[in-house]
Amino acid sequence: MPLHFMKEEDFIQFDREIRFDIPASQLKCINGEEEIDFIPQVEDTKGNNGEKGGLKVTNLRIIWFCQNDPSLNLSIGHDCVKDMYIRTADSVLKGATQSLYVVTKYESNKFEFIFTNYGVDSPRLFSTAQTVVRAYETSRTYRDVRLRGTVIKDDELKLLKHEKIISKVPGVWNVSSSAGNIGTIHTTNIRVVWHANAMPNFNVSIPYLQMEDVNTKQSKVGLSLAIQATKYSGGHTMGFRVEPQERLASLTMEIQQLRKLYFERPIFGIDYIIDDADKPTSKIPIKRREEDFVMEKEEALDVISQYYADSSLQRDRPPVYCPSLGLAVEALPEGYTVEKVWSDLLDTAMIAKQLEGKLMKT
Structure with a gap:
């Protein structure tokens, strides 16, 4: 893939930002950015449920784009990722299935993204993103x-x-x-x-x-x-x-x-290689649309609001005292309890361990 060269004064640190529906020029790899893996047949279940798309993992960010309309896209910098876990989600294209949840924080906002592989079941959606983000975290001296x-x-x-x-x-x-x-x-x-x-x-x-x-x-x-x-x-x-x-x-x-x-020729320090056997044999076709576009402010805000980690709040919830923990914690969303959160974490850990076992065997 050809690189998109930028002058240092115009350099965008995509790893430190979250961008919605960006121009086609900003979806291209910049100097030093490398595409590590491409996973076809991935749905943006939270913001574009029912839309077919693909997910690209680079050494700087996670990129999702819509197959039929590439102007619908996401760019999630690895620096913004605070947590990743596996949990069941309701997908229009696949129904109730295991999906990758990506919890992020950018500036003062918390966003949650849900990605579902609606094609053949593969652990790559879970393993690649998590491993690359981990490699990013352990190489901060190159960038911080x-x-x-x-x-x-x-x-x-x-x-x-x-x-x-x-x-x-x-x-x-x-x-x-x-x-x-x-x-x-x-x-x-x-x-x-x-x-x-x-x-x-x-x-x-x-x-x-x-x-x-x-x-x-x-x-x-x-x-x-x-x-x-x-x-x-x-x-x-x-x-x-x-x-x-x-x-x-x-x-x-x-x-x-x-x-x-x-x-x-920047050196970002994130070294990670996907085995050739694990790479997809083909990529899903997308309609190439190179021209840039600009969203109206109201439309942009509407797009962003779909990804708030708590749709009713755009800022952190106030702390409350939790008797079972004996600590002050951020108030949980309506319908959640501490017991349910622990249960979800245990389920995620078990699924991740099973996936790790499968990857070890292969």
Whole structure:
């Protein structure tokens, strides 16, 4: 599949957003995004019950689209996924059957998605999505700003897979806090890491993916390297004092160039391979519709409302005291009890264990 190339200033972090009925151009894989699996004959049971479609799992998101009208689609970033489980759902195309529930949170809203395989029963709908999201969770260092991690050993940076050291610059002061600390900056093809010389665990790892701007700015200690994080990482600016001025200019230019090169071919760090034997032999045909479209605001809100985890509420419910747990918990939806929730979790665990056993045998 051809990649859809984007400039760094236009780069959309699809793994951190949930998007509904997006243009065809945004359904294409962007730089660094890879299609891991395609599962045909999947229904969006909650929002488009009865519509035939397909589900694509990439290293950044889960994409569902309608077979007859691709303008009906979903893009669910892995970062937004908070829980996944298996439970019975009522499908127009298959009736009551086991479905994949995906519980998400984006900004201040909770959404729930239900996907049902209406074709031949296959565990791939459950196993692929869950395994890829797990791989995403365990590789956050590639994509997130990290503080005080275990990244330095014997004064050397512990490299990630596919990571290469570009330069090591000693004598760099961290001026982001009131008490400056002298340390060392390491630049790689994936990130910039600074650590204090006296306390290696006092460090910060900044992926190029989360750099909004790299420049020199005046600080309380003079002209300094300033790295501004994106909105996804809080938008904070981190300052580093580098002397002499020639070395400051050289390091700033190096990081700017490395950031530019990174966006040409990003490394997201999610490694997962589907065995050829498990891949579908054919994909369902869809009507290609490349032109973009724009929904009216009222229509967009109506589409989104179908996926709220609690259709009666668009925000978290207030906490209440639960006598059986002895804790304050979020109020359960009408018709639910703590006992029913535990029962559903046990059922999900049993089904997942059975699926795992089948996969081990195959």
